[in-house]
Amino acid sequence: MTKEQIVRELYPEDVYRYADKLTQGEAEVLYEVRQIIEKEIRPVINEYWEKAEFPFEAFYKLADAGIMNSPKLFEGRDDKLKASQIYNAFLYYELASFDTSIATFYTVHGGLGYNTILLGGSEEQIEEFGTKVRNFEWQTCFALTEPDHGSDIAGGLATTAERKGDKWILNGEKRWIGGADSADIVPVFARDVEDGKIKCFIVRKGAPGYKADPVQQKISLRCVQNGHITMENVEVPDVDRLPNINGFKDVARILIHTRADVAHIATGVTGGAYKAALKYTTERDQFDRKVAGFQLVQEKLSRMLANTTTAISFSVRIAELMEAGEYEMFNSSLAKMSNSLRMRETVALARETCGGNGITLETDVARFFADAEAVYTYEGSHEVNALIVGREITGMGAFV
Ligand SMILES: Cc1cc2nc3c(=O)[nH]c(=O)nc-3n(C[C@H](O)[C@H](O)[C@H](O)COP(=O)(O)OP(=O)(O)OC[C@H]3O[C@@H](n4cnc5c(N)ncnc54)[C@H](O)[C@@H]3O)c2cc1C
Numbered sequence: 001m002t003k004e005q006i007v008r009e010l011y012p013e014d015v016y017r018y019a020d021k022l023t024q025g026e027a028e029v030l031y032e033v034r035q036i037i038e039k040e041i042r043p044v045i046n047e048y049w050e051k052a053e054f055p056f057e058a059f060y061k062l063a064d065a066g067i068m069n070s071p072k073l074f075e076g077r078d079d080k081l082k083a084s085q086i087y088n089a090f091l092y093y094e095l096a097s098f099d100t101s102i103a104t105f106y107t108v109h110g111g112l113g114y115n116t117i118l119l120g121g122s123e124e125q126i127e128e129f130g131t132k133v134r135n136f137e138w139q140t141c142f143a144l145t146e147p148d149h150g151s152d153i154a155g156g157l158a159t160t161a162e163r164k165g166d167k168w169i170l171n172g173e174k175r176w177i178g179g180a181d182s183a184d185i186v187p188v189f190a191r192d193v194e195d196g197k198i199k200c201f202i203v204r205k206g207a208p209g210y211k212a213d214p215v216q217q218k219i220s221l222r223c224v225q226n227g228h229i230t231m232e233n234v235e236v237p238d239v240d241r242l243p244n245i246n247g248f249k250d251v252a253r254i255l256i257h258t259r260a261d262v263a264h265i266a267t268g269v270t271g272g273a274y275k276a277a278l279k280y281t282t283e284r285d286q287f288d289r290k291v292a293g294f295q296l297v298q299e300k301l302s303r304m305l306a307n308t309t310t311a312i313s314f315s316v317r318i319a320e321l322m323e324a325g326e327y328e329m330f331n332s333s334l335a336k337m338s339n340s341l342r343m344r345e346t347v348a349l350a351r352e353t354c355g356g357n358g359i360t361l362e363t364d365v366a367r368f369f370a371d372a373e374a375v376y377t378y379e380g381s382h383e384v385n386a387l388i389v390g391r392e393i394t395g396m397g398a399f400v
Pocket residue numbers: 108141142143144145149150151152175176177178221226374377378379380381382383384387398399400
């Protein structure tokens with residue numbers, strides 16, 4: 001199939017044809033991703049959502065498509081470590097328009113964790129950890145947030161790291177860390193007791209003193225296990241400290257990328273909810289006609305499509321800016337904030353157009369509706385991203 005045929009088939013809701021910016025190879029990988037989702041993950045996703053477990057076996061089939069390392073993604077590309085930003089945006093769109101937990105699990109591994117290694121690691125660490133993460137041989141995550149410090153983590157981070165010879169001793173707690181209980185390597189951010197700077201340490205699976213208990217009874221992203229980590233005298237050799245993270249400014253360099261990733265997830269959830277609502281309303285009869293034939297329902301479908309188009313536009317433009325190396329935190333925050341607002345409105349509209357069945361897992365929109373709440377808050381809450389934008393446009397910081 002030609003690229004145009006693939007993207008028309010995959011993304012009929014992309015009415016302004018942004019997906020034409022993908023390369024042939026990128027479109028082919030995304031096509032394979034779709035086949036794996038439909039064959040392997042769709043049949044089990046509701047069951048896993050309900051029992052609050054992650055479908056690891058089905059998810060790892062995505063590795064077969066080479067979503068991080070297929071040679072098709074690197075044809076004619078100088079950067080051999082990371083596929084293009086446009087592909088990245090559409091990969092998140094593809095995953096999140098199917099299921100938010102799948103996209104979130106991926107962003108923790110291939111976004112937050114991988115970017116931490118690329119931006120913070122030495123050449124040897126990028127080779128050792130990065131290769132295994134790209135191949136999905138090792139699962140990684142990102143341990144920044146703490147029970148008592150979420151929005152104020154930059155100044156408040158309380159986990160400590162104390163150097164003893166060629167080792168570091170970590171003590172403290174982390175909360176909400178996606179995939180923390182199953183990860184092979186956990187990048188943990190801790191404050192060096194000597195110079196007060198935030199540094200990053202790779203804690204390996206099974207390290208004595210490390211424990212990750214799942215956050216229980218969630219109503220959002222039920223498939224993803226969010227760990228509450230406790231660390232008591234966890235030893236990390238100095239060779240496993242990422243040398244290029246020496247303060248929150250370096251953490252912020254990672255967050256610029258990952259906030260854009262979450263903006264793309266919000267785009268996917270928006271598009272997914274729209275598609276699920278369109279499917280349901282064009283199949284459901286009331287008053288002897290399709291529900292989608294009513295004017296009031298069409299107004300909602302049109303708003304959902306407009307939100308999807310707006311969000312795709314934000315995602316694609318920020319991807320282009322990032323590819324060109326012209327971006328700042330403000331750009332990512334604006335996209336995350338705006339796309340999440342569009343997402344929240346869309347999942348509610350989608351939910352209501354599906355009536356009573358919209359609160360059951362049968363219609364997909366219930367999952368989008370519940371899961372959108374986590375996306376709205378993680379990777380900087382709506383308010384925090386709005387404050388970053390506000391600081392840029394007024395020149396006045398209003399956080400405290
Ligand atoms: C499902 C999920 C997955 C996550 N995954 C990870 C992960 O993998 N790794 C990780 O490190 N973290 C993760 N997080 C943490 C996430 O980034 C934080 O939840 C987020 O930063 C908000 O922090 P908080 O929950 O402590 O809320 P708080 O900071 O306590 O905020 C509570 C409310 O107060 C508002 N608020 C706070 N400060 C201000 C202010 N100055 N002005 C106006 N309003 C303000 C917030 O916007 C929010 O509405 C995850 C969270 C969730 C829910």
